[in-house]
Each structure stands twice: as structure tokens, then as C-alpha cells.
Amino acid sequence: MTASDTNAINILDLPDEMLHAIFNKLNMTDMLYSLVGVHQRFDRLVLDPLLINHLVFVTKQSDIHNSWVNMHVLDRIREEILPRINEIVKKLTVDTFSMKHVFGAIHYPQLYSLAFVNYQSDIFVRHLSDNTLLRHLEQITHLTVDIYSEKAGSFDGNDPCIFELVLLCCKRLIDLTFFHKSSRTYLPILPLNIPFTSYIISKLTKLTINLNSFDDCLYLLNACIESLSTLIIRIKRILRSSSEIDNKKQLVKLKCFSLTTDWYTYYYDKQVVPLLRRMLNLEELMLHLSVIRTGSAYIDGNQLYDEVLKYMPRLNKFIFHIHTHLNNYFIRTNVPSNDDIRNSFIKREFQSVNICADEKLTYGMGNCHIYSLPYYFEDFLFMSSCFQGGRFNKVRMVLLLDRLPFEHKLFKIISQGFPFLQKLTIVNYEPQTNEQQHLSTLITFKHLFELNIREVHTDYVIQLLSDRKTRLPRLTNLVIEYKKLVVVTNNFTNDMTRLNCAKIKSLITHKTFVRSQNFNSYFPCL
Template sequence: MNILNSNDINILDLPDEILRIIFNKLNTIDIFYSLVGVNKRFDRLALDSLYIHHLDFVIQRFHIDNSSVDVYIDKICEKILPQINEKVTKLTLDPFSLERILDAVHYPQLHSLSLVNFQSDIFLEHLSSRLIADLLCNQITHLTADIYPETAEIHNENGKKQNIFLLILWLGKYLTDLTFSQPFSTNYLTFSSWATSYRSFLSSTLTNLTIEVNGFDDCLYLLNGSLESLSTLIIRINKIKRSSSRIDNTKKLVKLKYFSLRADKHTYFYDEQIVPLLRRMLNLEELTLQLSVVRLRMEPTYINGHQLYDEVLNYMPRLHKFIFCIHTQIYDIGLELDLPSSDEIRKSFIKRRFQSMDACAHDKFINDMAHCHVYSIPYPFNDFLFMSSCFQGGKFDKVRLLSMFDERPFEHKLFKIISQDFPFLQVLIIYNLEPQENDQHDSSTLITFNHLLRLNLNKAHKDYVIQFLSDRNTHLSCLMHLIIKYQTLATVTNNFTNDATRLNCAK
């Protein structure tokens, strides 16, 4: 930038408030390497105690080569960290930065640590090292562990299973808050089958836990008293099945104040497993539920406001906040029952003083099946699971992942609504083998998904492949990943010669 040209604006002319906004958009490594040492003003802003209390050293390696990373880290460790180490309270590190950043200086005020992008074996190696072990034993109260790809359960050198989760609890003498997640994994943590042997090693200090597990038994083990101070549990379960454990599911959970339960897949055991668990939480103050419930012949009714209150919420006298998204799929099996309308379901919530909610439901059975969705508004989750054809629209700005499931066709009009009401949708999964009934080729209603990156049509009728891949129906400007059966794709694209599908498949 030419500072002599009066028409140009020099960055040094910007006020501190604007520079702070710019700095907050930059990576810690970029700021320390490129701006510290330029002048006293940049040093004052970049090394301000309000900024440096949390340092994020996650390295985006696709932006820079390995030699550059070493140069950047060398400067930070040698020249900058010794100036600020006593002010740092939180560090975010990845496998490439962890050892050098922690080994460079002592951080006497450090109490929060986030370890991200670790494979399980590398994570265990660091967890067993002096650096991490000493911090967990003596300082860390808040820990975030992001581990991938498929499992957090591995073998140690003696051939015995080491569970990273339990080892963290054993080392974390002062740990009060733990987030244990496995990004991009479909196989969450499983430890229930042998966790009882580690009972004496579990935490007496942990109060807040966020975790993903494979089954309902894992959830019961976490609530069996081994985490004696636990007051907040945020848990995501892959699939809720009938419990095979002998854990008592009747003992009251008097210390639990906040409980969040989300399940990735349908469950047939809402009444048998989930309701009894929730009734144990008599001192609960906040509850979050995101569930898909299948009900068969013995209980072929939608979950409504009256049921939720009478069967669950009435057992929680201190509850003041309830957030939910509950999908019910019911099977009639020839009983020809009458179904409530969406409006009747809304009224069942309003009568129980649930004002901020919405509902959509099928009012008749097709192929002996029907669907209903009830959810809080504004919609609080980043995913919407098992949407059915009864959906009428709404505002879903937070949603990034949408899965659709029905025995009735999804028509072009519904996808138009979705494109408008889910403006930041990135992942779309469609489960529907029924062909579309209406003509989809109306150029006046071209659908655009501006942010859709991933489309899964592996279990979808070929009509939905045409719906999304034909540029006469849909425009997908950002699509990067398409999951589809090869034969279906070959058929729809006429062995990859159809011009109408070239644009959406170009990336």
C-alpha cells in the first residue's frame, strides 16, 4: 500500500478498535509471526492481556509448508512466549504444535487445554508423556479432546485395552469440565463392558461432561455414581437399544442439574429406557432432547405435549428450560386409527404452557406409517434429522445437516421450501425409495443451494438424483461430495454423457 497516496488508507491510520477486530479474525500464529516486532503499537495490541489469555496454535498446514511452520514456531517459542507465559490461561493445540509450545515455557496460570485433530494412538502417546500428565495432575480444570477417526479405544504396549477417556479422568485430579468428542466418526466411544473395573479411577471432581457414546448402556455407566460430582451431562448416543446391563435405572440422580440427550438413529425404546431415566432427574433445571422415536402396535400415538408433561416433565419440579426436537414414527398395522392434525398437536403443547414450539404431522397413514415432528423455536440445533413430507417450512438458520426420511414422495415444492428455509445447509441426506409423483421440470422454480457441500443419495430413488443433478431443477454451486450408487448415477447421466447433469457434477 502506498502511504504517500492520499487516496489510500494505511493500516496504521486505523483506530485500535478496528485493528482489534482485524486481529480477532487472524490466526494466533499469523499475528505473532507477522505483526509482533513490527512496531510498538502492534506489540501493544497483539500482546494485550485480553487477547493472549487464550492462544490458539492449531496449524492449517495446507496453507504453509513444513519448513515455514518450523520457522514460525521457532520465533514464537523463543521470542514471544517468554514475554506472555504468565498471562496465558488457555491453550488450543494440535499434534504439530503441542510439544514445542508446552516445552518452551512454564504456564503458571494455565487451567484450560484444548487438544484437537489427534488420532487416538498419538493422543495416548502424548497423554502418557510428562508434559500432559503433569498438567492434568496439577493444573488443568477444563479439557477438550477431539479424537479421530473411528475409535478412542486402543491397545497399550502390554496388549490391554486403554481407554483414553478413563485415563484422562484418572490423571485429571482437578478436572471439572471435560469435552470428549470424535469429529467425523460414526463409531463413538464404548467402554461400558469393562468400565466397572476402573470404578476407583473415575473422577470425584468432574462436574460438566460433554461426550459421544455408542449405546444407552454407556450413558447409564456414566450416571451410575462413578462421577460423583457430575451436575451437567451433554451426551450424544449413536443408537439407543434395550439395555443389557445390570445397572440400576431407578436410583434418583439428585445432583444432576442439566441433561442433554441426542440420538443419531431411531429408537424403539423411548418408553422402556428413556422415560425411566428422565424420571430419575428430580432436581433437573434444564433439559434438551433430540430424538427419533419409533412406536409400534402397542403404542401407535405421536409424542405430544400432554404425554411429555405427564410422563416426564411432571417429575422435574425445578425444571425451567426445556429444548427439544422429537420425531415420532408410528406403525398402524391395519388398526386404522385416527391421527391428530398438526394444529391439534400444537394445542397439546400450548395447554401445557409450551409457547415457543412448532409441529408438523401426517394426519393419515400411508403404507401403515405416519410421521410427526415437534420442536422448539427458534430452532436450536445444527442438524434436523428424519424430516418427512409433512414439513411445511420455518426458519432454520442454524442447521447445517438435514436428513430426510419417508415412505411418501418428496416433491420439487418441498425442496424449494428447504432451500429457502435452510439457507446455510451444508449436508443433505435423503432416504426415500418412492418415485416423485409431480413433474419436476419447471424452470421457473429453479432451486439453489448456495452452501451445500455434501449430498447423500445412496438410498434414494433415481427421481431424486435427477432432481438434484439436473441443472434444470437444481443449482449446486459448492457441491464437493456426492454419495450415490454407481449404477444409479450411470443410468441418470446416460453413462456420463447427459449435458444437463454436467454442471452440478463438475466439482
């Protein structure tokens, strides 16, 4: 026996705690297929009820094209493993590929939570009509539906019916998460059959949903007015609402409300504020909004209290990020300082709040961000040049937009304050004014994989793609105007931008072009 043999460690020599830690890092499918049946100790650890009461069968992106192998793996799990554990499974997460293998003839008597992810809407509807699945849906109290339509930018007339179909199939639901989107929008649920919908969701107490319009939100609230205690909504954009929809009836059952918008709204004062005033018994409120105002002032602590919070006497938790964009081009107004805005919160006993605001209007326009600390949300939208920094560990996406230039220093602040940033979009046609400043400070975005610099001045293409200024070691997705890409890369020969382009796998230019030999060597992963 050699020295190396005596020093070798057998995996079975490791303690249970360490093996559990190793197993927890494995994909559920891989863990069951690779470890069950290998050794009695592995069986005991892997089939521990605490570990497998929630089974997740979601195909890894790297395995999508290897369908034969996946089918073989899932067949073995269905035939040899699931019959051993079906009576202790309480939660299941499945995708299009795994669903038929996980259900079939197997019954899960304790199953109460079910999640469908990465489904095309038409396939999901077909699965809903399957008798085997319907039998399980009747016992489900917690359901997550994450589906999409392949049609670009719109839904057909049948898509909104999916929401009601889900409610009809799951009569015991108390907690529903429903995400249905196309490439550019969320599900429109109008017109809802409100009496019918109210009847079939009389037990629903929590709803998380993405909606296309504010009208959808109002219709949904009016349909669920007697049951919901928690409503979490993300709306694409808040536009003018229909005058026919009731926005006055009190929502006395609602205890927790969250409202997030993807884009700015002109209708905060006329639509959002009246809705919030209906929630007399609210205990938790979350707002993530961008508001455009004309001839008015930034939203501050005084306005929030006077217009919203004083109507919620039971409120004990308020999480928010509200961006105000002033457009006072034809009206001469003074704007408050950052200290004035901060004091408006201190006066109302809000201590953990941060402010970044333009204290002078440029062309009659200015921006103000007010947000609770620690910052709660995964995106920071409409960041402007007045941003001064902070710590934002949860944020994965930032949108930068302004008519004032973004200097090198701002990108340095962002790289330090957003250490886990993955997606960055910039909209700014103003050239940088301090091009030589801070060039000795190299910026690195360690986790950034998606960069959208299509609507920018060429200075920002150089700022982000030149490895003399910025390092993007994980950049794989780039959206850019083709003409600017050609100029900055000097027709794909510039060595200063070559490194940051070397791993790009998706390049969107919104223009067809013929690849040159230089292009192919510049983007070897395309």
C-alpha cells in the first residue's frame, strides 16, 4: 500500500453533516439518480423526509438539448425512486419536460404545494386538461404558475382565460403566484367575470401576480375584495384608468400590499394614491414606483404621510423606493435640498431612509430617489447622475437614465455599491465631460453578464467596453447599435475592447450585417 493510498479519504468516511452539505449543492434530479441505490447510508441521507419533502425537477439549461439522457434519468426516478417516497412529498416543482414523468400513475397524498415553471402557455393549458394532473390540483392549496407566450409582444384572446382556468381547477387555493408574460408585456386579465371569479376564489388569501395595466389591478381587487389579505402586484405601466372601474370601495380585509411598476407613470396622484387610501387596515406596505410630475415637487416624507400613510393607522412596516422625475420646463420652481427631504422623513419618525436628489433643475427637469434602508428590491430603476452611492447587495439590475452625463466616477461608485450586479442598461446621449479623470482607477463588474448600451453616446460604449477603463469578466449578452460597435472596435481590430467582447454569446444590434473575418475572431463565442 502506498502513502497516497493510506491518505486517501473515502466519501463514506465523511460525517453525515458534511455529506448533507454536499448533497444540498446537487440538482435534485442528479442527486436522486446518482446516489439512491448506491449505498444504504446514501439512501438514508438522500431520502431523509426533511430533504425530499420538496422535490424540484427543473431541467438545467445545459441539458435542454440532451433530451434522451434526461428521459432515461427521469424514467428511472419515476419507476424506482418516486414510489418509495411519494407518501412524504409535500411540495413539487416541475417544468414542461419533467411533468409527465413526475405524475403519471403516482399519487402524492400529502402534496399541498405545486409549482409549474418554464411553461409555454399552450402546453400548460393542455396539461391542465389532463385527468391525472387534475386529480392532484384538487388538493393543492399553494400554487405557482410561471408561463410565457411565444408570440412577441401580445396575447391572443384565449390567454387571459388561463387565469380563470387555474382558479377553476384549484378550488382549495389559499396562496397563488401567477406569472404569465410574452416578450414585451404581462398578462391582461380583462375582462374578468367578477361574480364567477369571486365565487371560485373565495378561499384565496394571498395572490402574487404580474399584470399589464392598472385597470387589471382594480378589477382583480374588486373580484377578490372579500378574501384577500395579501396582494403582491407588478404592473408593466400605470396609464389612465377607466372611469367605469370602482376605485373607492374600502379594502378592509387587506393586510399586506405590494405594488411595483416596470416603467414610469404620470398618474400617481390620480390613481395610485386613491387606491392606497382604500386600505384602512393595512399592516405592511411595499412601493417600488417611478413617478413623473409636471409643475409639482418631489415626493417626500411629508407628502407620503399626508396623502397616504395617515389613512393607514395600523401600518407597522413600510418598504419603498420612489423615484420622482420633475418636468417643470415651463414653470419656474425651487426644489428642496437633500437635507430638506431627509428632514421630512425624520419629522415623521422614519430613520432608515436615504435620499439622492438633484438640487438644481436642468432644462426644468430633475430627479429624486427616496428609499428605505436596507434596500429591499432586486432592481434600481432610473438611476441618475445625482446618485451618491451606498450598499445594495440584493440588486441584480440597474437602469441608468439622465440628460446629464455619467462620468467615470459614477460607474466606479456603482461597481462598489452593487457588488452582485448582473444586468446594466444605460440611456444617455450626453457626452462625458471628464474623460481623463480617474483613468488610473480600473472598474470591475464581477458578475455583470448583460449590458444594454444601445441608446447611448459613443463615450459610454468606450467606458464600458474598453479594458483600460472597465473589466467585464462575465459579459455574455450585449445590446448595442451596430454602427457604434464598429467605430469603437475600429472595425473589430481594437485590442482595448477585445477582452470584454471575448465571451459574448448573444449580440443584439437590431440590424442585419455580414460577418467579416475580423468579426468572427473578435467574437469567438458567437
